[in-house]
Amino acid sequence: MLLPSAKWRWPSPSGLPSWKLTGPLLALLTVLWATAPMVELNLPRLASSSGRFFHFAGQLVEMPDWGYFPQLVLKLIETVEMTVLGTFIATLVSLPLGVLAASNTSPHPWVCRLIRDLLSLMRAMPELVWALVFVSAVGLGPLAGTMALAWVTVGFLGKIFAEAIEVVSPKAMEGVRAHGAGRMQVLQFAVLPQALPDLVGTVAYILDHNLRSATILGLVGAGGIGYDLIMSMRMFQYGRLIMIMAAIYLLVTALDRVSDHLRGQVIHGQLYEQ
Amino acid sequence: MGSSMSSEPLAALRRPVQPLPPRPRDYAWAWAAGVVALLLGITWHLGINFAALAAGLGDIAEYVHRYSTPNFTDWSRYLALMGITLATALWGTAIAAGLSFILAPLAAKNFSPHPVVYRGAREILNFMRAMPDLVLALMFVAAIGLGPFPGALALGVHSSGFLGKFLAECMERVDKDTCEGVASTGAGFIQRLAFVAWPTILPEGLGYLLFILDRNVRMASVLGMVGAGGIGFELYNSLRMFNYDQSAAMILVILATLLLIDHAASWLRRRLE
Numbered sequence: 001m002l003l004p005s006a007k008w009r010w011p012s013p014s015g016l017p018s019w020k021l022t023g024p025l026l027a028l029l030t031v032l033w034a035t036a037p038m039v040e041l042n043l044p045r046l047a048s049s050s051g052r053f054f055h056f057a058g059q060l061v062e063m064p065d066w067g068y069f070p071q072l073v074l075k076l077i078e079t080v081e082m083t084v085l086g087t088f089i090a091t092l093v094s095l096p097l098g099v100l101a102a103s104n105t106s107p108h109p110w111v112c113r114l115i116r117d118l119l120s121l122m123r124a125m126p127e128l129v130w131a132l133v134f135v136s137a138v139g140l141g142p143l144a145g146t147m148a149l150a151w152v153t154v155g156f157l158g159k160i161f162a163e164a165i166e167v168v169s170p171k172a173m174e175g176v177r178a179h180g181a182g183r184m185q186v187l188q189f190a191v192l193p194q195a196l197p198d199l200v201g202t203v204a205y206i207l208d209h210n211l212r213s214a215t216i217l218g219l220v221g222a223g224g225i226g227y228d229l230i231m232s233m234r235m236f237q238y239g240r241l242i243m244i245m246a247a248i249y250l251l252v253t254a255l256d257r258v259s260d261h262l263r264g265q266v267i268h269g270q271l272y273e274q
Numbered sequence: 275m276g277s278s279m280s281s282e283p284l285a286a287l288r289r290p291v292q293p294l295p296p297r298p299r300d301y302a303w304a305w306a307a308g309v310v311a312l313l314l315g316i317t318w319h320l321g322i323n324f325a326a327l328a329a330g331l332g333d334i335a336e337y338v339h340r341y342s343t344p345n346f347t348d349w350s351r352y353l354a355l356m357g358i359t360l361a362t363a364l365w366g367t368a369i370a371a372g373l374s375f376i377l378a379p380l381a382a383k384n385f386s387p388h389p390v391v392y393r394g395a396r397e398i399l400n401f402m403r404a405m406p407d408l409v410l411a412l413m414f415v416a417a418i419g420l421g422p423f424p425g426a427l428a429l430g431v432h433s434s435g436f437l438g439k440f441l442a443e444c445m446e447r448v449d450k451d452t453c454e455g456v457a458s459t460g461a462g463f464i465q466r467l468a469f470v471a472w473p474t475i476l477p478e479g480l481g482y483l484l485f486i487l488d489r490n491v492r493m494a495s496v497l498g499m500v501g502a503g504g505i506g507f508e509l510y511n512s513l514r515m516f517n518y519d520q521s522a523a524m525i526l527v528i529l530a531t532l533l534l535i536d537h538a539a540s541w542l543r544r545r546l547e
Contacts, residue, residue, distance in 0.1 A: 002444070002447045002448045002449060002474050028368075032364065032365065032368055035364060035365065038357065038361040039362050039365050039421075039422040039423050039425075039426050039503075040421045041365070045418070045419075046418065049417060049418045052418075053418065056413070057417075077319075078319075088313060120533060121529065124492075124533060125529065125532065126496050128408070129495070132510075136513075137330075138334065141321070142320045143322045216408045216409070219408060220499075223320070230412070233412060245409070248404065249401065252404040256400070256404075
């Protein structure tokens with residue numbers, strides 16, 4: 001349960017909102033106003049193009065092209081397969097990296113620093129940029145997409161695993177070590193059991209995130225539904241486009257629900273009560 | 275008489291021993307086998323050939339080597355383009371904040387004025403989340419024309435799906451007694467939001483806003499690929515023309531900016547806590 005904190009309560013005793021709140025807000029509005037020309041925000045143009053936008057949106061509403069259905073299903077399966085494979089490989093790779101990057105299990109502070117910087121470098125750029133690089137390196141197809149997904153996911157998972165390991169109680173580790181356990185045994189019997197619920201929850205979240213990313217990787221030829229999406233948009237095949245968008249919506253929503261449910265169970269400990 | 279009394283505990287001892295409950299079956303190996311089979315099936319179906327990949331490692335190394343001489347002669351232009359990308363991300367986040375300021379209270383079960391409004395708001399957020407921002411950017415570019423603003427709009431619509439959901443879930447965890455206390459003074463929907471919901475979730479909400487900003491900066495750097503301005507547009511063009519030196523320079527500029535923002539965001543987050 002969340003309680004309101006006294007620090008943020010308003011109005012303050014003087015009857016006006018506190019400067020802590022209005023100051024940053026004013027600063028932010030000034031920055032937005034100053035950067036408006038940079039993003040070419042032009043309200044008259046925006047207003048005049050709204051008619052064009054509705055015309056475009058109206059065109060999208062077309063009878064679905066049912067002849068395309070079998071290929072759609074194949075492409076969707078490919079997208080899901082890329083997601084699962086990429087996430088699995090990334091999980092395997094990032095478990096040891098997470099152990100090395102956590103300050104309480106790392107063999108040396110320098111190793112910890114080095115791995116942390118490497119991980120933040122891996123996740124710094126979105127999947128799509130890495131997909132461009134991997135497509136150029138290994139050619140068109142789902143392999144490049146899977147590699148890009150796994151690459152960025154290692155960056156995220158490694159960091160989150162390290163953070164989950166760092167909050168493990170040191171007493172349990174000490175207790176296991178007092179029995180003469182080696183480094184691997186401490187990991188197996190003290191660290192892993194405590195960090196597991198966090199890890200499972202994170203993987204469920206990442207799986208959901210990766211499915212969203214996998215739907216657009218095809219834009220650069222890295223496999224999945226994205227290629228058909230952009231081609232049907234470029235060739236004005238709106239009957240296909242509407243089917244693809246509906247399919248992406250259904251797929252993403254379904255996994256979103258499953259992932260939410262799984263994370264709720266893990267966080268409330270129902271999965272580990274036995 | 276004495277013998278019958280002493281036979282009582284003996285009889286208890288002579289009772290047949292309760293068999294132990296069966297040892298719980300451990301199906302871990304079956305799960306592992308299933309997962310391995312599934313992954314092998316996927317690899318086969320996707321047509322991924324790990325042997326060919328291993329053989330191609332030399333090619334990959336050679337390809338990466340081509341990026342080893344970044345050319346920074348145009349650095350001032352790259353910085354200006356990066357500035358546009360950052361402005362796009364900022365505007366996208368501001369649009370998301372505005373949209374979810376309206377949608378989040380409607381999508382929180384305990385503050386929403388009506389169950390129908392609650393379901394509707396949830397579905398709208400769901401839909402915004404489900405549409406990839408690159409696809410939205412494509413549509414906005416087609417409708418409004420080239421430039422960074424369609425990109426900001428796409429980022430705003432997509433990420434308000436996330437921000438609205440996070441904020442709504444945060445509001446649902448607000449203490450029930452506080453809500454009732456304020457409601458009992460006759461406070462209406464707006465007053466309950468202003469005096470209970472927003473002040474309570476503000477610290478956590480700012481953390482989510484930072485997370486969204488961080489994400490939008492990353493995405494803004496690729497939106498250029500579909501014609502939504504910024505450094506992504508230039509990077510895509512130079513990648514297509516095989517200008518490895520200039521591409522490497524731009525990638526380094528993007529990486530440096532993102533790492534800087536990563537550190538700034540984690541510093542701010544520590545300050546908030």
